[in-house]
Amino acid sequence: MAFSTTMLAWSVLDFGDFMGPDLPHALEAIKWATDYFLKATSIPGFVFVQVGDPYGDHNCWERPEDMDTPRIPYAASKQFPGSEVSAEIAAALAASSMVFRSSNPAYSARLLKRAAMVFEFADANRGSYNDTLGPWVCPFYCDFSGYEDELIWGAAWLYKATKAPNYWSYIVQNISDLEKNAAEHTDRVGYGGGSFAEFGWDTKNAGINILVSKLLLSNNTSDVGPFIPNADKFVCTVLPESPTVYVSYSPGGLLFKPGGSNLQHATALSFLLLAYARYLNQSNREIHCGNVVATPARLIQFARGQVDYILGTNPLKMSYMVGYGSKFPRKIHHRGSSLPSVDQHPASINCQGGAPYFQSNDPNPNLLIGAVVGGPDKEDSYSDSRADFVHTEPTTYINAPLVGLLAYFRSHPPL
Structure with missing residues (x-):
């Protein structure tokens, strides 16, 4: 949730002018989340990171209105550290504070003050929630890559929001440890392309390098540290023509990385390439991947290709956004979408009462307009089945980076 919010805020900061x-x-979407984070961090020394028993929730297929599973709250604290989730909340609050700076300055100031407080908590009480809250949070959203990347990510957003030199010092002092710490997790994560190539809800490395590179390029500084070289190396792991390409591609051209919900990689990495392309344009730079020259225009073209694929330019001529186009996923893995509305079925549907709807071959009765699912497999085929959650479940962290991409391409038609 926090990563989705950070990405929505970044989308507005970089592409809000194109959103019309x-x-x-x-x-409104950002404020819905930041209001929640303000509540979740309102007791000093505690960061509430989850509500609900995950096993109980996943065992039931019922409407949100009918949910009667335990609403147990879980908090990170000095005794139970959770640096990765706390620092990501700090990043979300700091990024969002800039979004509201002109329209709601009092709220913006409140977000920024809380971001600093939560970051300080995350840094002072270092540890992974895997080790402390793991039995309750880890089966579904384990931290595989360590918490060090989130701490630097949080500091980077706080530096961008405040320009306070202590945050810059924190980034510079800790960045050298990031690759070393990541190497310790390599066996679990499979960083074949180097951790600088990773970006998503669990791993922030490539995002740190792109974000900090913008700050360096806009300041026109000569001390680029590892950030700009690593941002360039990241680009070279993504472009299919690069000699150091690490990701794979389907026959139809969709980017693939290991793990489920693959479109999260297509949207998040495309967002970074589009953002970086604009920073490169402003500083008249291009990237060299061996003997391959990657211009800003090429990065933009790549991102557009991924977005076009998601929206229907693919072998199945299918949009993976619900409600967009004439052919899109109809049986998505989503409780509220697949169960009849209270209007159609006023009586409560209990925990196991939703099973027949889950197993049904009928399309979902409620369209979750705009949701993007996990997407097709490596051969560009797609099984429209509720049970196939790896491909049919929509997630906020797929959608959030796509918002900025769509805003930009809405205003910049192909040349």
């Missing part, structure tokens, strides 16, 4: 009448909707 949809900008207020983006701000």
Whole structure:
């Protein structure tokens, strides 16, 4: 949730000028999340990171209105550290504070003050929630890559929001440890392309390098540290023509990385390439991947290709966004979408009462308009089945980076 919020805020900061009448909707979505984070961090020394028993919730297929599973709250604290989730919340609050700076300055200041407090908590009480809250949070969202990347990511957003030199010092002092710490997790994660090539809800390394590179390029500084070289190396792991390409591609051209919900990689990495392309343009730079020259225009073209694939330019001529186009996923892995509405079925549907709807071959009765699912397999085929959650489950961390991409391409038609 925090990563999705950070990415929505980054989308508005970089691409909000292109959102037109949809900008207020983006701000509303961000504020919904930041209001929650303010509540979740309102008791000093505690960061509430999960509500609900995950086993109980996953065992039931029922409407949100009918949920009667235990609402147990779980908090990171000095006794139970959770640096990765706390630092990501700090990043979300700091990024969002910039979004509201002009429209709601009092709220913006409140977010920034809380971001600093939560970051200090995450840094002072270092540890992974895997080790402390693991039995309750880890089966579904384990931290595989360590918490050090989130701490630097949080500091980077706080530096961007405040320009306070202590955050810059923190980034510089800790960045050298990031690769070393990541190497300790390599066996579990499989960083074949180097951790600088990774970006998503669990691993922030490539995002740190792109974000900090923008700050360096805009300051026109000569001391680029490892950030710009690593950002360049990241680009070279993604472009298919690069001699150091690490990701794979389907026959139809969709980017693939290991793990489920693959479109999270297509949207998040495309977002970084589009953002970096614009920073490169402003500083008249291009990237060299061996003997291959990657211009900013090429990075933009790549991102557009991934977005076009998601929206229907693919071998199945299928949109992976619910409600977009004439052919899109109809049996998505989503409780509220697959169960009849209270209007159609006023009586409660209990924990196991939703099973017949889950097993049904009928399309979902409620369209979750705009949701993007996990996507097709490596051969560009797609099984529209509720049970196949790896491919049919929508997630906020797939959608969030896509918002910025769509805003940009809405205003920049192909040349």
